[in-house]
Amino acid sequence: MILTTVNDSTSPNFLTGYRDAHLVQGVIKQIHQRITQPWTIMEICGGQTHAIMQYGLDQLLPAEIELVHGPGCPVCVTSLELIDQALWIAQQPDVIFTTFGDMLRVPGSNGDLFSVRAAGAQVRVVYSPMDAVKIAQENPDKQVVFFAIGFETTAPANAMSVLQAEKIGLENFSILPANVLVPPAMHAILSSPENRIQGFLAAGHVCAVMGYWEYPPIAEKYQIPITVTGFEPLDLLNGILHTVIMLEEGRTEVENAYTRVVSYEGNQSAQQLINRVFQTVDRNWRGIGAIPKSGYGLHEAYKHYDASMKFHSTGIQTEESPLCIAGQVLQGLKKPYECPAFGTQCTPQSPLGAPMVSSEGACAAYYRFGRKTK
Amino acid sequence: MSQTDPIKPIQIQGPVCPLPHHHTETVVIGHGSGGQMTRDLIINIFQREIGNEFLAQGNDAALITFNEAPGRIAISTDSHVVSPLFYPGGNIGRLSVSGTVNDVAMLGAVPAYLTAGFIIEEGFSMDSLKQILISMAETCREAGVQIVAGDTKVVEKGSADGLFINTAGFGIIPEGRHVGGQYAQPGDVVIISGSIGDHGIAVLQARGELGFDSEIKSDVAPLNHMINDLLTAIPQVHVLRDPTRGGLATTLKEIACQSQVSIHLEEESIPVKQNVRTACEMLGFDPLYLANEGKVIVILPQEKADDAIQILKSSPYGVMSTRIGYVSQEDPGNVLLQTAFGTTRILDMLAGEILPRIC
Numbered sequence: 192m193i194l195t196t197v198n199d200s201t202s203p204n205f206l207t208g209y210r211d212a213h214l215v216q217g218v219i220k221q222i223h224q225r226i227t228q229p230w231t232i233m234e235i236c237g238g239q240t241h242a243i244m245q246y247g248l249d250q251l252l253p254a255e256i257e258l259v260h261g262p263g264c265p266v267c268v269t270s271l272e273l274i275d276q277a278l279w280i281a282q283q284p285d286v287i288f289t290t291f292g293d294m295l296r297v298p299g300s301n302g303d304l305f306s307v308r309a310a311g312a313q314v315r316v317v318y319s320p321m322d323a324v325k326i327a328q329e330n331p332d333k334q335v336v337f338f339a340i341g342f343e344t345t346a347p348a349n350a351m352s353v354l355q356a357e358k359i360g361l362e363n364f365s366i367l368p369a370n371v372l373v374p375p376a377m378h379a380i381l382s383s384p385e386n387r388i389q390g391f392l393a394a395g396h397v398c399a400v401m402g403y404w405e406y407p408p409i410a411e412k413y414q415i416p417i418t419v420t421g422f423e424p425l426d427l428l429n430g431i432l433h434t435v436i437m438l439e440e441g442r443t444e445v446e447n448a449y450t451r452v453v454s455y456e457g458n459q460s461a462q463q464l465i466n467r468v469f470q471t472v473d474r475n476w477r478g479i480g481a482i483p484k485s486g487y488g489l490h491e492a493y494k495h496y497d498a499s500m501k502f503h504s505t506g507i508q509t510e511e512s513p514l515c516i517a518g519q520v521l522q523g524l525k526k527p528y529e530c531p532a533f534g535t536q537c538t539p540q541s542p543l544g545a546p547m548v549s550s551e552g553a554c555a556a557y558y559r560f561g562r563k564t565k
Numbered sequence: 566m567s568q569t570d571p572i573k574p575i576q577i578q579g580p581v582c583p584l585p586h587h588h589t590e591t592v593v594i595g596h597g598s599g600g601q602m603t604r605d606l607i608i609n610i611f612q613r614e615i616g617n618e619f620l621a622q623g624n625d626a627a628l629i630t631f632n633e634a635p636g637r638i639a640i641s642t643d644s645h646v647v648s649p650l651f652y653p654g655g656n657i658g659r660l661s662v663s664g665t666v667n668d669v670a671m672l673g674a675v676p677a678y679l680t681a682g683f684i685i686e687e688g689f690s691m692d693s694l695k696q697i698l699i700s701m702a703e704t705c706r707e708a709g710v711q712i713v714a715g716d717t718k719v720v721e722k723g724s725a726d727g728l729f730i731n732t733a734g735f736g737i738i739p740e741g742r743h744v745g746g747q748y749a750q751p752g753d754v755v756i757i758s759g760s761i762g763d764h765g766i767a768v769l770q771a772r773g774e775l776g777f778d779s780e781i782k783s784d785v786a787p788l789n790h791m792i793n794d795l796l797t798a799i800p801q802v803h804v805l806r807d808p809t810r811g812g813l814a815t816t817l818k819e820i821a822c823q824s825q826v827s828i829h830l831e832e833e834s835i836p837v838k839q840n841v842r843t844a845c846e847m848l849g850f851d852p853l854y855l856a857n858e859g860k861v862i863v864i865l866p867q868e869k870a871d872d873a874i875q876i877l878k879s880s881p882y883g884v885m886s887t888r889i890g891y892v893s894q895e896d897p898g899n900v901l902l903q904t905a906f907g908t909t910r911i912l913d914m915l916a917g918e919i920l921p922r923i924c
Binding site for chain 1: 591592593594595601775848904905906907908909910913916
């Protein structure tokens, strides 16, 4: 792939069409016109939280709208036992542990991947699971493990890495399966007795893979409108506008405000890839707890690519500290600045909780973009 | 998930958070990022043991004085550990000369002499070494400086990554120039001498890990002539700083803290090349935090801003110079970015190492 130079002398004005200030003001105006009462809306995805904070979109919305930040940051919700397994596996002799960069700072019970790398472990940042397969090919005398985290978005590539390893007969490649799924988390949030979410912005990139056929039953069961929403300022505001209109009209439907990327069925071949390699399993979410059938584990036929079996890494004693309110933040019950540690003991360079680690984590987004208070 | 599955409501587990990892026991890669962790390392370890009034100045170079001639001198040192050693637009040789020349120039000095120390891993290609030295010589000629002392150490295979170069440099500060991060004044204008993020992306891309190619080149260059022209015409310049590691945002935050002022930026006026922006979008980087090696931030009184931009633009390294913001006393120590939508966000220092987002 080549990134071409559009205008090398460029570009004081780098904003694309979906960031057009004039169009944004237009949608804001419509939201103000349509809203008549307070509504609480959750954006599921951490990428959306990040964009809202980055562009300060919450500063433009009417006071009636409360945006609640959902658990859609894979770094934040990857369970402590999986992080601890990752740390343990990375420290085994002759292991090259590969991971997306975000995971390096996530604290386990006792240390993070940065610490184990500083202590001599081979931890490498990759940008795609296929890079990990390549590293395995190039290092036949090492065991190469890929930390397969993410939502449905990363699952096809994670599945592909396993199929690729099988195709070329790699015996020194395995993954630590950690994918989590959005719809079960929505079920769990909506069925909580403490739930106060009245509308959802569904994560556009998850829907690009999975479609949105899973959402109408949720909208119907919990009587809640859901809008498939993208990530640019105009996309986000459009998603909010759709949701506000449905709320004001008393409709509990699923609408797609990200049609340029998302179809109802989603990416069929990606879904087939996922279904071939993975099966749904119960999974623990950090800060939330166990959610049934909310993760992808490897099918029986591919179990020999499961690093936790290869390295017998299950059963590690984990220990969370009682210092922050990450759990409540991830469920949208608390705002990051309501945590007493926020911005003082807990900062991106010394995170107490996972939401402070990733740029998609709600706490980090608040911290980075200076939102010490609402 | 099918509708027949029993859905367990969420039970709050109670506060769940891991123990903090402050990385106080070992040095980790983030300590070298140029951001907050680097600052913590300097304050907690280096300043405590070897701190003095000169290091406490907190600028790119230290200002030292002699009672007799030559008066005021700027002195600076910088180690270069870039990986890979060669990348589009430059290499470690050009970087090691430019980096130190620029640091000395940022105090208003005219850089004159450098020293160079080489730590070479055994097995390093003699050809590559020659190429790097040719590049250093060319850059010295361009900058009008000479390397007057040197040192070479060879270490065992595995004890270094190919080649590390340390350079130190010094130069005399002409009378009438008083430039430093502590001198920003409310009412001043903030200028950047060109597009940001080129070096950061060029180096990352040269590592071959990004999965794409581009025409992005490092901006690495010695800026001393451009700066000397500027200061000769406008000695009233308050601050010069090159936004290297940590990028524009971290550097401005340092200046805001040093001068106890707030710096206000307009996002739309900050020049970012389209291909750099595209790469950042793909990787989840913010160009405001990417390294530059051939750019300077100029802060000076408003009435001198147009003249300054004109002078900068007459240098090949400053053709895209533009005004990006202003200084005020509203919110001391903070850098505030106004977005295209009229909203505001606070820019903090880079925390640790820049990490790509995953999705």
